Amino acid sequence: MNIDLSRRGFLKLAGAGVAATSLGAMGFGEAEAAEQAHVRAFKLASTTEVRNTCTYCSVACGILIYSKGDVAAGEKAEVVHIEGDADHPTNRGTLCPKGAALKDTVLSETRLTVPRIRRPGSDRFEETSWEEALDKIARALKDDRDANMVQTNDAGVPVNRWTSTGFLAASATTNETAWLTYKVVRSMGIVGFDNQARV
Amino acid sequence: MTMDPNLDSPRTAVSNPPIQPMKANLGAGDVVRASAMPNLPKPERELTKVAKLIDVSKCIGCKACQSACAEWNDTVPEVEHNVGLYENPHDLTPDMFTLMRFSEYENPETGDFEWLIRKDGCMHCEDPGCLKACPAPGAIVQYSNGIVDFIHENCIGCGYCVTGCPFDIPRVSKTDHKSYKCTLCSDRVAVGQGPACAKACPTQAIVFGAKEDMIEHANMRVADLKSRGYENAGIYDPEGVGGTHVFYVLHHADKPQLYSDLPEDPRISPVVRGWKGMTKTIGLAAIGAAAVGSILHGLFARANRVSAEEEREAEHLVESSVPVRSEEA
Amino acid sequence: MTKPLYSEKGDHLESTAPVRVSRYRGFTRANHWVTALSLIVLLLSGLALFHPSLYFLTGLFGGGQITRWLHPFVGILLFFSFFVLFAQLWKLNLPRPEDRTWVSQIGDVVKGNEERLPELGKYNAGQKGVFWAMSILILVLIGSGVMIWEQYFPDLVTIPTRRWAVLVHSLAAVAIILVFIVHVYAAIWTRGTISAMTRGSVTGGWAFRHHRKWLREVAGRGGQGPAE
């Protein structure tokens, strides 16, 4: 015989019918009706898919960024998920532990959102406006360039080099950003110019 | 490479997820077993059995699976301390459904050092101990494709699943008091996607598909390992639990315990079987019998009454008894 | 005076005609009912998680989560409540020579032929059995219960031990329910018993019929006692 007894079977056997029915009458029987089996709702439904490249190492894995909202359509968009692009020849949809967690870097609590300035000797950053920050920078650049630009060397050869201001370029910016940066930095005569390639 | 999500199987981990809304292809109708629900109607359709194969010989222990798992399931594992090990978090948690376990092994035969790395997590047993142990109707279900899933609305947090599991997998949350473990990304599988870990795995040490295809793939891997001198390479798909829907290729299949104590011959503990089987039945029967017995006795045997005679005897006894004075004592 | 062998010091005659003998003071009765009540709650909540067919009983407590949460706490309550009861009753529940005869004539007990049985003190062997069975089972239950208390002691014991604990817990639970049934039924079947735990006293006849040595000893102390 089936050793698992159905509830009704048990009631018959135990003769506890009275108790049980009265409980049933009090509506306790409902407790048994369990939530239907279901899987979690698929979270990418109705998101926007955008193809991008992982920002970390130079394997340059293809990634798919899923956002709520569509930037291309001029909407405000926030990243909800990132995973590998299965069509990409190099990573074939796979991602490493860094790439698989890219979303948390985009949404990191330590992401910068406003220009800030730390005054000499101060123990904190204070918020500032882009205007103030950029004007300050431009002024500092011009003053130093005018003061320290080396126009000719001892031999009188024009050298037009500016050594007292330095610029470290990034390692994850686009080629386009890099080219614009190059133009700006070189046109000023800065030679203390370098990037992450050295490390 | 994206598969038609309406194909129930085989599914590929290496495809891009759909973004158009679609109906989950895995639901109540596909449940073959549910905890504490003995008389379940047989599902009208039978899905192809799926499986996740973990080839430890290809695994580089990069934890992409852990990362992808947390991202997909929106869990936030705690930032712990380093305790001198590579395992982080240090164990499975309600927020970390899978974990790379590392063991350093000096092979006595070859004299070589080996770093054995195993992805730990729910094995999705064909005969799930958690489901057997669970007292809450429908809190643990098994779909016809083999996935064992927790339905958290029904979970009462008693921890019986922990007791029932032969692999020490489920973890009960201290915050919402519900039990958590790998779902084999049932939500992804339901729309024709493979689990997040299998898709992310850089070396494809984790692959996902129809179980028979996975077995075939595993056999190829075993052959390759044998050709590289691992005579004992083999598949870990333990019989004791009726086989699993997450299984391994091991270079030392003869010694699974080398891989951070992977059980040699896992099975649902006889103690648990006893508890959930005989005890349950015979216990209830005994209680029922006792109740019925007493009722019958009550009905048919005469009650044990005190007679008026005995009341008088009592009064007489009281009168005749000489009070003992304390000072005389 | 000689130390009472068959009665508590507090037991006394409330009246002589008709005779009424006090059996349990108010505190003890309250203590008993708290214990009884918690046992019933445990029994219902326990059974709910014990067998699917009884899961509906979780409805009594407002669902599975609450039932899971409530059960162990009531268990703690029962444990302490019973402990206090035990402190009051254990002495007179120690076995005595006449218990053997009583047990050997269990047939007469069930048939109710009390006149054929030896005179007894405050408790008969059956009651003593219930008492000791309860004591032991409650210890086992609280012990095994803590081991499987996921919410607070998830890592108290290893999982294999935990498996045994859960098995032992359910077996002990079945046993205690059986004892409970015997206890309750015996009280009902032996008419005049219930008043001992409600009013706290029994009729002289009841005492004469079931616990004559106890009656003698109490009577021997005459009108002494709180009633005077």
Next chain:
Amino acid sequence: MTNSWTDIKNTDLVVVMGGNAAEAHPCGFKWVTEAKAQRGAKLIVVDPRFTRTASVSDYYAPIRPGSDIVFLMALINWMIQNDKVQWEYVKNFTNAAFIVKDEFGWSDGLFSGYDPEKRDYDKSSWDYVIGDDGFAQVDMTLQNPRCVWNLLKEHVSRYTPELVAEVCGTPQDRFLKIAEMIGECSAVDKNMTSMYALGWTQHSKGAQNIRGMAMLQLILGNIGVRGGGMNALRGHSNIQGLTDIGLMSNLIPGYLNIPTEKEKDWTTYMSSRSFKPLRPGQTSYWQNYPKFMVSFMKAMWGDAARADNDWAFEYLPKLDVPTYDILRMFDLMNEGKITNYFCQGFNPLLSFPNRAKLTAALSKLKLLVVMDPLATETAHFWENHGEYNDVDTASIQTEVIELPTTSFAEDDGSLVNSGRWIQWHWAAATPPGQAQRDTWIMSQIFLRVKKLYQDEGGVFPDPILNLTWDYEDENEPSAEELAKELNGKALGDVYDPKDATKLLAAQGKQLLNFSQLRDDGSTMSACWIYGGCWNEDGNNMARRDNADPDDTGAFLNWSFAWPLNRRILYNRASADMQGKPWDPSRKLIEWNGEKWTGYDVPDIAPTAKPDEVGPFIMNPEGASRLFTRGMMRDGPFPTHMEPFESPIANVFNPEMRGNPVARVFAKDADQFATSDEFPFVATSYRLTEHFHYWTKHNRINAALQPEFFVEISEELAAEKGITRGSTVRVWSKRGSVTAKALVSKRLRPLQCGDKLVHVIGIPLHWGFMGAARKGFGPNSLTPFVGDANVETPEFKAFLVNIEPATGEAVS
């Protein structure tokens, strides 16, 4: 990379040395596992630590940090001794046959021409014998004792398996087994690939480590073939692009050079760049240098760059020193000679050696500007974080401006991967808060400075005022506009030089590729090697056809690879002198009688006859170089040099410390330690769970590897009474850190001769900002010295001491 990630699947043997591909590049390493699974390829790992790469290797050998040259030269020696040489390749495709000047020589670990005063070589003797015909003399029979081959043979003869055991601490049997496995790849149908990264570059002789393997690969005939090559696993997503576009002190986009002050005018500058072929009929592609250079000047200054003003040569800064690299800049900063410093997405406080010096230097700045998506340690260098950044905030007068920038998810543009694929990506999200794109920020800075010069005048404003800036929105040039400038366009009509009537590109049109560049000012191109990335066919970097005919791994229609969409550099060398593939099963290109055809874009003129033109068209020899002439500061052959901090004296010259020509700043020399006070060798590295100092800002990666630790052997732990998981103090002559101890069998002490060398592993992912627990980076300990040729800091081998820490680190 000479090849590509996807090409690695074609290999028979992978040698991972000087890198840890599985951990640092997991998804690229996938192709190693593919090669193993599909081709039965083998994987060899040579590393001081048994890494996660080693855990899936077929054979592993330990090596003492900083001794790689000995291992590599010994491999070459073994190949020569055991005739494991691809002779036809070596004779025809390398400079083995070239005759070298008699004055060239080597003794006591030094080459001819060393000047200890200057710490530099007079390289004049390091060159070929040039005949009366103006060509280098060769002896194709390789009999001449002065030919490169015989000099090499003699040079490497000192590097025996015994020496390897003594210097590298690698057991002889392990070395020999590896030599045999590698030797098999001298066969034309067996190819080996080398995957390396900072394990080789971060040494004071990093460039020579890589030379060593490149020479071995040439001897085995593995350069230019499928499944072969020298594959540098670049660290960052666009570090290749930043280098291509020349964001370095001495570079101009496309590997052109900023003039030195010795090159006072255009003619002088060009004179040293004529690159006349050294052998008859060779291509010497650099002969086109003027076309690239003029096109660049036009891209920068448009009409202001004219023939009559030397193409505005004057606008370019002229260098007085080889380079103002970061190390030099921080040294100057520390001398108080730097006023303003910009960090664009860069965190030098954790990236460069001797953090104490970095902090002191930054504290002397007037203004520090940090542009970053995340809150970096550099931007917060003045903030006191207890032991993790123990600075006196009030005394630091540096003004710091922190500008929020967008991340990859919020901009369009292209990145160059390690295999030179230039891949376009699209923005998916709105920048958070007030974050702005770097293009906007740089434009704002430039436009403001320009305005100041317009309004106030000032010193030499011309290059600023004349900088081309014709963008639709001058405040934020679009990625598309900038990409088109990188490709280049016709400023006037461009005709075919062979047929003056044939119009190649009409004025204003995008150029097809760099073959259409001119030196008459009729073309502009910001970065000649990118020519073709965005021509009249559109944005080729955005191409997404992942078809791969015959599964070669080339993917020619996926994005665009520089140069000319070529996927494997030197691919002409994959075919023999008749133009037939060495290994038909791995055909890449083939000579069909009239031209080169095949799966890849030929790395040679399509009609250049195989028996006439050599495959290495960028070299005036037409051949590759086993002997580099005067092109490297520290020698034409790699010779063993110890790290500046080493427990062992140089076996060839005990007096010689580190790299004899590496630049050392005065104050830093005093901070080099010896092994009597600092007995243990430390090496830094990345863990797979983290990316540099970025992912510690990310909760998930922080959870996967939460806290700073150091790895030590069980032997060292026992010796020092250190237990697993306890806190230890590690210190060098430059600084001290506290860390958790990870005691492991994966590190073993190395027996180097009679000396037992303990190695301590120090991962580099922690700092005092972000989601992970506060910690340190190895740069608190590392010496302030770089590679002699490229100034990459010596992070991979230095000396420290270790002890159990008394107080627990608060984190």
